[in-house]
Amino acid sequence: xxxxxxxxxxxxxxxxxxxxxxxxxxxxxxxxxxxxxxxxxxxxxxxxxxxxxxxxxxxxxxxxxxxxxxxxxxxxxxxxxxxxxxxxxxxxxxxxxxxxxxxxxxxxxxxxxxxxxxxxxxxxxxxxxxxxxxxxxxxxxxxxxxxxxxxxxxxxxxxxxxxxxxxxxxxxxxxxxxxxxxxxxxxxxxxxxxxxxxxxxxxxxxxxxxxxxxxxxxxxxxxxxxxxxx
Amino acid sequence: xxxxxxxxxxxxxxxxxxxxxxxxxxxxxxxxxxxxxxxxxxxxxxxxxxxxxxxxxxxxxxxxxxxxxxxxxxxxxxxxxxxxxxxxxxxxxxxxxxxxxxxxxxxxxxxxxxxxxxxxxxxxxxxxxxxxxxxxxxxxxxxxxxxxxxxxxxxxxxxxxxxxxxxxxxxxxxxxxxxxxxxxxxxxxxxxxxxxxxxxxxxxxxxxxxxxxxxxxxxxxxxxxxxxxxxxxxxxxxxxxxxxxxxxxxxxxxxxxxxxxxxxxxxxxxxxxxxxxxxx
Numbered sequence: 001x002x003x004x005x006x007x008x009x010x011x012x013x014x015x016x017x018x019x020x021x022x023x024x025x026x027x028x029x030x031x032x033x034x035x036x037x038x039x040x041x042x043x044x045x046x047x048x049x050x051x052x053x054x055x056x057x058x059x060x061x062x063x064x065x066x067x068x069x070x071x072x073x074x075x076x077x078x079x080x081x082x083x084x085x086x087x088x089x090x091x092x093x094x095x096x097x098x099x100x101x102x103x104x105x106x107x108x109x110x111x112x113x114x115x116x117x118x119x120x121x122x123x124x125x126x127x128x129x130x131x132x133x134x135x136x137x138x139x140x141x142x143x144x145x146x147x148x149x150x151x152x153x154x155x156x157x158x159x160x161x162x163x164x165x166x167x168x169x170x171x172x173x174x175x176x177x178x179x180x181x182x183x184x185x186x187x188x189x190x191x192x193x194x195x196x197x198x199x200x201x202x203x204x205x206x207x208x209x210x211x212x213x214x215x216x217x218x219x220x221x222x223x224x225x226x227x228x229x230x
Numbered sequence: 231x232x233x234x235x236x237x238x239x240x241x242x243x244x245x246x247x248x249x250x251x252x253x254x255x256x257x258x259x260x261x262x263x264x265x266x267x268x269x270x271x272x273x274x275x276x277x278x279x280x281x282x283x284x285x286x287x288x289x290x291x292x293x294x295x296x297x298x299x300x301x302x303x304x305x306x307x308x309x310x311x312x313x314x315x316x317x318x319x320x321x322x323x324x325x326x327x328x329x330x331x332x333x334x335x336x337x338x339x340x341x342x343x344x345x346x347x348x349x350x351x352x353x354x355x356x357x358x359x360x361x362x363x364x365x366x367x368x369x370x371x372x373x374x375x376x377x378x379x380x381x382x383x384x385x386x387x388x389x390x391x392x393x394x395x396x397x398x399x400x401x402x403x404x405x406x407x408x409x410x411x412x413x414x415x416x417x418x419x420x421x422x423x424x425x426x427x428x429x430x431x432x433x434x435x436x437x438x439x440x441x442x443x444x445x446x447x448x449x450x451x452x453x454x455x456x457x458x459x460x461x462x463x464x465x466x467x468x469x470x471x472x473x474x475x476x477x478x479x480x481x482x483x484x485x486x487x488x489x490x491x492x493x494x495x496x497x498x499x500x501x502x503x504x505x506x507x508x509x510x
Binding site: 050 | 423428466
């Protein structure tokens with residue numbers, strides 16, 4: 001009993017006097033190749049993908065230190081996000097982190113890198129990934145103040161075939177962005193095409209968009225009239 | 231007037247000696263299987279499995295808490311994958327320890343000194359361990375039932391049962407061959423890891439980026455190819471995606487069943503050969 005108590009006391013003392021863990025921020029390791037990750041997964045990629053993404057998510061919290069997004073190597077982050085998405089193509093987690101979390105970095109270059117990641121991965125599964133591209137468009141517009149980039153993302157959404165299940169507002173984003181950029185002709189064409197495609201089914205929504213189309217046509221006519229007068 | 235049906239049983243025809251031998255053989259094997267199951271139930275295996283499943287269920291709630299999105303999917307994937315690994319580890323250790331105990335207590339010698347054919351003994355043990363594997367996969371299914379879609383869960387659990395069956399047969403073969411717990415468990419673990427990553431290893435070995443000019447590299451690739459032809463591809467058994475994304479296709483279930491049957495036959499034949507040549 002005495003030996004047990006002594007051993008316990010020594011253990012407690014040892015833990016207390018141990019040197020504190022390093023407070024320097026460790027850099028994000030490079031992403032291994034896809035075959036290496038496949039081999040590590042022992043034939044079941046989902047658990048590995050989930051473990052990696054949870055590890056990446058908490059990477060900025062290291063023992064004794066907390067790093068901001070500014071300290072993270074965004075090329076590395078992008079590599080890991082891509083690796084996880086390759087391991088779990090049906091998962092939305094990497095895209096959510098890119099669009100909602102890592103795009104919050106106070107650095108336009110890093111923000112653009114994440115938005116570009118979302119955009120580059122959209123085409124392989126538009127039906128599941130449209131929310132992230134729609135959000136990327138909003139981030140480009142309101143955070144980066146880059147209406148052209150926002151419009152590019154929104155146009156990608158607008159030109160998706162009707163077979164891709166997507167709410168009307170996501171397809172209509174490009175119309176309003178064109179309007180804001182005073183590209184009334186483009187907005188009118190896009191909206192006319194949207195109404196003609198039959199994607200919008202709701203009667204109220206159709207009426208609202210028809211009014212919008214008429215307003216755009218009127219504005220377009222008056223704009224062209226004033227141009228011809230000049 | 232109602233006629234009462236005759237209650238007398240038809241007179242049993244005397245069996246020919248060959249049929250009688252088969253019936254006795256089956257009876258002996260089933261008795262061994264029953265006692266193997268009983269041993270599993272009376273050792274701490276059910277308790278350990280229960281506590282492990284409970285701990286994993288609680289750990290899965292922690293994983294669910296960590297995830298920002300798809301939290302239920304994360305929980306199920308973690309729970310399924312962890313349960314699969316733990317159940318296989320438990321069953322393999324139980325098989326190796328049980329056989330080791332029988333060898334050390336000279337129970338095997340005692341049993342084989344009776345008019346009990348060695349194949350009947352081996353098959354009986356194998357059936358008992360397979361029964362334990364089925365119980366473990368059922369317990370895993372019960373834990374996963376909260377949250378998993380029922381049809382996906384049934385298919386996934388069937389695949390897990392087949393994986394456990396295959397691993398029980400491999401561990402029994404290793405245990406009879408080595409008569410040593412550590413060796414048997416190590417061999418089974420190596421077999422499991424190789425069989426799980428078989429497809430990827432083959433892909434890596436034949437990658438165009440790898441230069442196979444040297445004799446050693448060529449020999450290694452050929453050895454790997456031969457090894458992978460003999461090994462089953464366990465990555466086709468209980469994939470996590472079949473638990474959370476889409477139900478395992480019928481073809482996958484059929485292929486896993488055929489693969490397990492082939493491996494049962496293979497390891498049982500090898501084990502029986504080994505047991506027959508052994509002198510106690």
